[in-house]
Amino acid sequence: MSEKQCSMTIGVLAKASSMGVETIRYYQRRGLVAEPEKPYGSIRHYDEQALARLHFIRTAQWLGFSLDEIGELLKLEDGAHCDEARALAERKLDDLRRKIAALRQMESTLDSLVERCRCSEDPQRCPIIHSLQGKRDVPRAD
C-alpha cells in the first residue's frame, strides 16, 4: 500500500489515479505530466511522483483551475522564479477569495431557501431565483 512499486505502466497508473489512460496521455501531450525514461524495450514506467502529479491536477482542476493554469502552477515546482510564483499565487488567491465569498453567499441563500421551502405553507414563493437576480457584478472570472 505505502510500498508502491516504483514502476507502473500507464494502465496501472490510470487505475491508481482513477483516470483514463487516454487522459494521462493527453496530459503528457500538454506537458502536464512528463513521459518518463525512454523505455528499453519501448514501454514507459511511472512512479509515485507521476501519481502525485495526477492527484495535483485533479485537485487543482476541481478547484476551478484550467489546465493551462495548472501548467503554470506546475512550472513553479522547481522553486525557481519565486517572484513569478508568488504573483501567480496571489492572483489565484484573490480569485479564490472572491469565489469563496460568492459561494458562501450562495450557500446561505440556498440554505435559507431550503429552510423556507421546508416549512412553507405557501409553496408559491420559493425565492431562490429572486435572491440570485440581484445584479451583483460577477467578474466573469476564473
Added chain:
Amino acid sequence: MSEKQCSMTIGVLAKASSMGVETIRYYQRRGLVAEPEKPYGSIRHYDEQALARLHFIRTAQWLGFSLDEIGELLKLEDGAHCDEARALAERKLDDLRRKIAALRQMESTLDSLVERCRCSEDPQRCPIIHSLQGKRDVPRAD
C-alpha cells in the same frame, strides 16, 4: 437608472448585461431566456426581467452551475414543485459546501505559500505543489 425603459432590443440588452447578442440568442435557444412577445413588426423587446435573468445566469454560472443546472434552477421559478426544488437545492448546497471547504484549504495553502515565498531566503522550496499533491479524494464533482 432604476427607471429602465421596459423595452430594450436585444442589442441594448446585450450591452446592459455585457454579454454578446449571440450569447443571449444562444440562451434563448436553450430555453434559459424566453423570447418575448411576438413582435408587431418583427423585432423583440426585452424588459428588466430578462436582464435580471441574464444576471442570474451569469452568477450561477460563475458559481459552477452548468447551463443545464441553471435551467433546472430556473424551472423552480414558478414556485410550484417545491419538493423538487428543495431536493435540487439541497444537492447543490452539499456540493457547494464541499467546494467551499476545498477552496478554503487551497486558500490557506496558497496564502501560507505566498507568505513563505515573501520572506524566504531559500527560494528553492516553494511548497505549493507538494502541499497539493496529497492524495485527497476529490469527488470529481460539480
Added chain:
DNA sequence: GTTACTCCCGTAGTCAGCTACGGAATCAAG
C-alpha cells in the same frame, strides 16, 4: 510460438459553451 492483453502513437470524434457568418427583413435618419 500462438493467443490475448497492454502499450504506443497519431488522428479524429464528442460535449459544453460560446462565437461567427450570411442573407433577408426591419427600423431610424436624413
Added chain:
DNA sequence: CTTGATTCCGTAGCTGACTACGGGAGTAAC
C-alpha cells in the same frame, strides 16, 4: 425613399478537456 445599422434565423466554426479508434509492436501465460 435611400442608406446604414440592427434584428432575425439557421447553420457552421471554435476552444477546452477529454474520449475513442486503428493499427502496429511489446510482453506474459500457456
